[in-house]
Amino acid sequence: MTDTGLSARRSAVHLLDQVLGENRLMAECLSAGALDHLPADDRARAQRLALETLRGLERADRLLQKHLRKPPALHIRNALRLGTVELCHGAAAHGVVNAMVQIVSAHKRHGPLKGLVNAVLRKIAADEPEQAWSHLRAPRLPKWLRAPLVQAWGSEAVSAMELAHLAGAPLDITGKPGADLGTLGGTKLPTGSVRLTNPGQVTALPGYDDGRWWVQDAAAALPGRILNPEPGMTVLDLCAAPGGKTLQLAAAGAIVTAVDSSEQRMKRLRENLARTGLTADLRVQDALQTEGTYDAILLDAPCSATGTIRRHPDLPHAKDGSEFGDLIALQAHMLAHAWTLLRPGGRMVFCTCSLLPDEGEVQIDEALGAHPDMTVDRDALARPGVDAAWITEEGGLRLRPDYWPDLGGMDGFYIACLRKDA
Numbered sequence: 183m184t185d186t187g188l189s190a191r192r193s194a195v196h197l198l199d200q201v202l203g204e205n206r207l208m209a210e211c212l213s214a215g216a217l218d219h220l221p222a223d224d225r226a227r228a229q230r231l232a233l234e235t236l237r238g239l240e241r242a243d244r245l246l247q248k249h250l251r252k253p254p255a256l257h258i259r260n261a262l263r264l265g266t267v268e269l270c271h272g273a274a275a276h277g278v279v280n281a282m283v284q285i286v287s288a289h290k291r292h293g294p295l296k297g298l299v300n301a302v303l304r305k306i307a308a309d310e311p312e313q314a315w316s317h318l319r320a321p322r323l324p325k326w327l328r329a330p331l332v333q334a335w336g337s338e339a340v341s342a343m344e345l346a347h348l349a350g351a352p353l354d355i356t357g358k359p360g361a362d363l364g365t366l367g368g369t370k371l372p373t374g375s376v377r378l379t380n381p382g383q384v385t386a387l388p389g390y391d392d393g394r395w396w397v398q399d400a401a402a403a404l405p406g407r408i409l410n411p412e413p414g415m416t417v418l419d420l421c422a423a424p425g426g427k428t429l430q431l432a433a434a435g436a437i438v439t440a441v442d443s444s445e446q447r448m449k450r451l452r453e454n455l456a457r458t459g460l461t462a463d464l465r466v467q468d469a470l471q472t473e474g475t476y477d478a479i480l481l482d483a484p485c486s487a488t489g490t491i492r493r494h495p496d497l498p499h500a501k502d503g504s505e506f507g508d509l510i511a512l513q514a515h516m517l518a519h520a521w522t523l524l525r526p527g528g529r530m531v532f533c534t535c536s537l538l539p540d541e542g543e544v545q546i547d548e549a550l551g552a553h554p555d556m557t558v559d560r561d562a563l564a565r566p567g568v569d570a571a572w573i574t575e576e577g578g579l580r581l582r583p584d585y586w587p588d589l590g591g592m593d594g595f596y597i598a599c600l601r602k603d604a
């Protein structure tokens with residue numbers, strides 16, 4: 183790391199300013215080049231610091247509250263939050279305090295508040311920060327999201343999800359069929375993915391360069407396993423990029439057509455195929471304009487992504503749920519259109535990385551009511567490691583971040599396998 187972490191910390195505060203001040207997702211900030219000026223290790227550190235701060239934001243604010251008569255401007259608050267989180271995670275006090283003071287003093291308008299930053303962070307550092315941190319409750323989701331989740335799953339379950347969100351996510355790997363993943367030194371999960379808790383740089387891991395595996399959360403690997411295409415089947419992967427599921431389908435020997443409307447995300451799918459030596463026909467187009475007839479379809483519809491908060495703690499802060507209604511309507515249109523592309527007797531997997539029943543259970547209930555030739559294929563869910571308790575009333579699979587608490591959790595997902603009458 184260069185300049186004892188100052189550039190990484192400054193960029194992390196800037197990311198926090200964008201997420202919390204401009205309601206931008208971190209992924210948007212990163213693809214707009216927010217960290218492009220940094221060397222690779224500083225980039226990784228800035229991202230990690232911003233994510234840790236967002237995960238622990240409520241705890242940091244509670245500790246800071248004791249030392250602030252009124253909340254200062256957002257940029258100062260974010261520097262204080264980042265400093266507090268670092269101190270509570272055991273970073274050396276002098277490094278953290280000096281860095282935050284330097285960051286604030288370089289700011290034209292807020293520079294005069296460097297004394298406040300210095301004094302508050304010194305007080306936090308003097309007060310057994312690691313212990314104080316661990317005594318606070320897991321940060322709660324904002325009300326706009328917590329309320330519907332409590333209604334759907336109950337408050338005990340939501341508290342367990344919040345604990346999982348605070349813990350963050352390990353790195354899960356899906357291997358090509360028969361690939362030896364033993365050299366990665368991870369844990370084999372019940373569903374077949376390999377989990378690494380301290381992976382370091384992904385591109386340096388054994389087997390990355392020769393394309394033996396790809397990164398994919400264990401829950402996200404299940405839709406492909408449930409569709410389980412036979413070699414030679416024609417499979418349409420709708421909303422495919424960046425392509426974890428496309429790689430699974432292609433590796434199983436299916437003839438895959440992958441559709442996504444985002445050229446930028448499709449570029450990543452192209453790179454993933456090149457690295458793994460797998461093939462698929464890629465089409466940058468609107469899923470609703472897609473034509474043809476396929477033996478099987480995987481529809482991973484755009485959704486609230488509320489199942490991925492362990493890895494994207496910025497989401498509850500950047501969003502307010504106002505666009506979820508449009509997404510829910512789009513999912514229903516996509517499902518209905520995709521159904522017209524499935525050959526009689528074919529199977530379609532519908533999935534979303536969402537915790538909201540409106541983007542899962544309710545969609546399938548409504549689709550079953552609207553399509554007399556549609557049935558749910560419950561047998562398709564009988565895959566290794568799938569717990570019968572995860573199966574829902576209408577025959578889908580509900581996955582939640584608080585499942586597998588001893589193994590490190592999983593992303594929230596909803597998956598259903600639908601069969602068309604022959």
Ligand SMILES: C[S@@+](CC[C@H](N)C(=O)[O-])C[C@H]1O[C@@H](n2cnc3c(N)ncnc32)[C@H](O)[C@@H]1O
Pocket residue numbers: 420421422423424425426427428441442443444447467468469470482483484485535
């Ligand atoms: C949940 S992500 C897909 C993840 C992907 N299946 C994977 O496993 O890596 C949803 C995708 O839907 C795409 N998308 C959104 N609206 C679309 C549309 N109208 N037509 C096609 N793709 C769309 C987005 O670009 C995004 O890549």
